[in-house]
Amino acid sequence: xxxxxxxxxxxxxxxxxxxxxxxxxxxxxxxxxxxxxxxxxxxxxxxxxxxxxxxxxxxxxxxxxxxxxxxxxxxxxxxxxxxxxxxxxxxxxxxxxxxxxxxxxxxxxxxxxxxxxxxxxxxxxxxxxxxxxxxxxxxxxxxxxxxxxxxxxxxxxxxxxxxxxxxxxxxxxxxxxxxxxxxxxxxxxxxxxxxxxxxxxxxxxxxxxxxxxxxxxxxxxxxxxxxxxxxxxxxxxxxxxxxxxxxxxxxxxxxxxxxxxxxxxxxxxxxxxxxxxxxxxxxxxxxxxxxxxxxxxxxxxxxxxxxxxxxxxxxxxxxxxxxxxxxxxxxxxxxxxxxxxxxxxxxxxxxxxxxxxxxxxxxxxxxxxxxxxxxxxxxxxxxxxxxxxxxxxxxxxxxxxxxxxxxxxxxxxxxxxxxxxxxxxxxxxxxxxxxxxxxxxxxxxxxxxxxxxxxxxxxxxxxxxxxxxxxxxxxxxxxxxxxxxxxxxxxxxxxxxxxxxxxxxxxxxxxxxxxxxxxxxxxxxxxxxxxxxxxxxxxxxxxxxxxxxxxxxxxxxxxxxxxxxxxxxxxxxxxxxxxxxxxxxxxxxxxxxxxxxxxxxxxxxxxxxxxxxxxxxxxxxxxxxxxxxxxxxxxxxxxxxxxxxx
Ligand SMILES: Cc1cc2nc3c(=O)[nH]c(=O)nc-3n(C[C@H](O)[C@H](O)[C@H](O)COP(=O)(O)OP(=O)(O)OC[C@H]3O[C@@H](n4cnc5c(N)ncnc54)[C@H](O)[C@@H]3O)c2cc1C
Numbered sequence: 001x002x003x004x005x006x007x008x009x010x011x012x013x014x015x016x017x018x019x020x021x022x023x024x025x026x027x028x029x030x031x032x033x034x035x036x037x038x039x040x041x042x043x044x045x046x047x048x049x050x051x052x053x054x055x056x057x058x059x060x061x062x063x064x065x066x067x068x069x070x071x072x073x074x075x076x077x078x079x080x081x082x083x084x085x086x087x088x089x090x091x092x093x094x095x096x097x098x099x100x101x102x103x104x105x106x107x108x109x110x111x112x113x114x115x116x117x118x119x120x121x122x123x124x125x126x127x128x129x130x131x132x133x134x135x136x137x138x139x140x141x142x143x144x145x146x147x148x149x150x151x152x153x154x155x156x157x158x159x160x161x162x163x164x165x166x167x168x169x170x171x172x173x174x175x176x177x178x179x180x181x182x183x184x185x186x187x188x189x190x191x192x193x194x195x196x197x198x199x200x201x202x203x204x205x206x207x208x209x210x211x212x213x214x215x216x217x218x219x220x221x222x223x224x225x226x227x228x229x230x231x232x233x234x235x236x237x238x239x240x241x242x243x244x245x246x247x248x249x250x251x252x253x254x255x256x257x258x259x260x261x262x263x264x265x266x267x268x269x270x271x272x273x274x275x276x277x278x279x280x281x282x283x284x285x286x287x288x289x290x291x292x293x294x295x296x297x298x299x300x301x302x303x304x305x306x307x308x309x310x311x312x313x314x315x316x317x318x319x320x321x322x323x324x325x326x327x328x329x330x331x332x333x334x335x336x337x338x339x340x341x342x343x344x345x346x347x348x349x350x351x352x353x354x355x356x357x358x359x360x361x362x363x364x365x366x367x368x369x370x371x372x373x374x375x376x377x378x379x380x381x382x383x384x385x386x387x388x389x390x391x392x393x394x395x396x397x398x399x400x401x402x403x404x405x406x407x408x409x410x411x412x413x414x415x416x417x418x419x420x421x422x423x424x425x426x427x428x429x430x431x432x433x434x435x436x437x438x439x440x441x442x443x444x445x446x447x448x449x450x451x452x453x454x455x456x457x458x459x460x461x462x463x464x465x466x467x468x469x470x471x472x473x474x475x476x477x478x479x480x481x482x483x484x485x486x487x488x489x490x491x492x493x494x495x496x497x498x499x500x501x502x503x504x505x506x507x508x509x510x511x512x513x514x515x516x517x518x519x520x521x522x523x524x525x526x527x528x529x530x531x532x533x534x535x536x537x538x539x540x541x542x543x544x545x546x547x548x549x550x551x552x553x554x555x556x557x558x559x560x561x562x563x564x565x566x567x568x569x570x571x572x573x574x575x576x577x578x579x580x581x582x583x584x585x586x587x588x589x590x591x592x593x594x595x596x597x598x599x600x601x602x603x604x605x606x607x608x609x610x611x612x613x614x615x616x617x618x619x620x621x622x623x624x625x626x627x628x629x630x631x632x633x634x635x636x637x638x639x640x641x642x643x644x645x646x
Contacts, residue, residue: 050309082384127199158332327403362620370595524581
């Protein structure tokens, strides 16, 4: 079961005793330039500190695998692989029944209603199977699935219908289930969870506003306590799974601080609550609307009150789960793309041979298998960390960014190019779903913004430990342009500089340790050793960048993003090599090898070798010749999307 972070061992995160804007608050925030921005993004930073404080120290970001991989003297290899949990039989039954419901509706052509949305009958049949209660504990009417079982199950569901898989995450991860389960008091859990578990009420998460998407400090929806009710005024935008009668985790401001109200929407629009409809290409099979609240009343008892932090604390918690779920969904969606490539590749002949026999097409299949295996590896790893109790913020960002970018590449570079002009026919998987395939790069946090968030988490502690004392000493001495080469400056700042110099020296003379990965097959061993070696070389480069740009680092977004992406790629290599290396199936091992080779080449700026081409092409050939089930777990025919041929 995903852990409730309201742990008694939680520690206070120390605040800056001088009350000044610290290096961590200024230089490491995501906005930039003006003092106003620094202050506003400092508020986000504070919310982030408060989320940290909910977790006991060993599960906080500085002790998370991604952070330790860069900053620890020895890379904690054992933290980069989690074995999948045993799925309890009652949870397995819910999952099997849910898949059977969707399979039945897919075969009967009854998944969608006459508005082209997932039909109420499907939602109700899934409710009867227990689908909506998977992440609700047994005590409140759900089945209490471990997240490590739930996430890969979404991959299976996405192979049948990615929107239905997505709705499980909207409801259970980012919607009302996770906020109430994790932060609700006993009475709130009793009030909301049984209806959410049974599917009597489905839920959504309402954070985005017309003026506040990436910039969460720009929220404007307010709520005020009047008697025993909160009165809400404001507007939300892009909210998935919203129709009248749903339950919404609504982020709004109380006295200018973000808060989350659990809101049961009325059964119909009225003077106080209205939906804003617009045409939206992405997520077209579910409802996505804006909402306008005018003096809308919510019982005061519906306010969630986390032990520390505020509404953003609650939002961040659910988003972490949602990001892993998104990667799991991508892993299923890419399998359907691959399934669709196979019959076409065998059917289409050019210059006298089927394109399935051509290297370029085989390489695409090999690459697709690599992307799928990378997603599987990240899902199993991240979900395992969450079940263990880690906050997992950095790791979940890696999964989200990789999963969404992989799906985008798979759609455009692999699926589209293989199907050629037919990709654009009505009824074709790509033509009909191109927006579905691209939108995950944006929702639940646009990838590059998240990558900067990853970088911020990576350097925050290092900045606090070494640069903040130096900054404060510089301020105290009044030196205008400090230079360590100036003996007077060096002497005046020696107390603050000394720990940093000591750290630098120890880094420069340290020998890079080679982890024991002798149990891995040779290809995976090479990849794991490469990732470890490179990750251990990152501290000096990252610290040097911080030292070079100092407070201006906040405006060097391109550099932050580039460094962040490199660390993320190395983490993907490591997690994939450990996952694939433990896999029995040789095609999965080859797929992991292909992905790691591709990422390594990108990192080292190398041209592909003949071996690189051979591995990808042979893997693609094996998939085309019947190896699909190794990658997907089922035969291609079982999930093929029908399309009208020209
Ligand atoms: C299909 C779909 C479903 C969604 N579902 C939900 C939902 O259920 N609930 C919900 O609350 N929201 C939802 N959203 C909203 C989604 O989370 C936001 O669209 C997303 O967070 C980005 O916000 P924005 O669109 O306002 O982009 P903006 O904030 O306008 O940013 C646009 C782009 O500008 C760049 N940018 C912005 N700020 C900076 C900066 N400081 N530095 C550098 N670059 C910057 C980034 O590249 C960013 O992507 C959904 C969106 C879509 C498309």
